[in-house]
Amino acid sequence: MVERVIATEEALALIEKLKEQHGPVMFHQSGGCCDGSSPMCYPEGDLILGNQDVLMGEIGGAKFYMHKSQFEYWKHTQLIIDVVAGRGGMFSLEGVHGKRFLTRSRAFTKEEMLELGLI
Template sequence: MVERVLATEEAIALIEQLKAKHGPVMFHQSGGCCDGSSPMCYPDGDLILGDQDVLLGEIGGAKFYMHKNQFDYWKHTQLIIDVVDGRGGMFSLEGVLGKRFLTRSRAFTKSELVELNLI
């Protein structure tokens, strides 16, 4: 099955570091309000999800969500979560470490779109 969200080795390493400090974590792709459109990492359960949040998959054992309205725009792309130096979202756990998660993406191939029932 095609994965909608992946993570680089660097992102997985940072997730493991955050889990060691905070316990289980979760992600929500920010929709551009306070923190731009960054993947936000929270202690698992700290962000209250609504019935409009879509589970895209898991990275490093952490569930990754996105609001349905945003998903409608991004459903043709695979998200690749990476890490770069710098301050990210002020609410995301990694911010104090001088690192930030970053979403990269690529368009699904035609065969992947078929597998995902998008065409």
């Protein structure tokens, strides 16, 4: 089955580094506010999830969540988590490494949308 969220090799390497430093980690796709719209990485359990958060999948063994209202906009796309140089969200673990996670995306093909029950 097609995955809703995947990660680049560079992102997977950074996730492993963060897990070595902090133990298990998790992600939540920020929907704006003070950190813009970016994937935020937290120690697992540090962000309290609500019943409106949707589990998108896992990357590097880390669960990846998004708010239900945001999911409605993104449900036709695959999220591709990447890493770029620079400072990202002030609450995300990777900031001290001079890198930040970035969400790229691509639209699902018709076949993938059928597989996911979107059409």
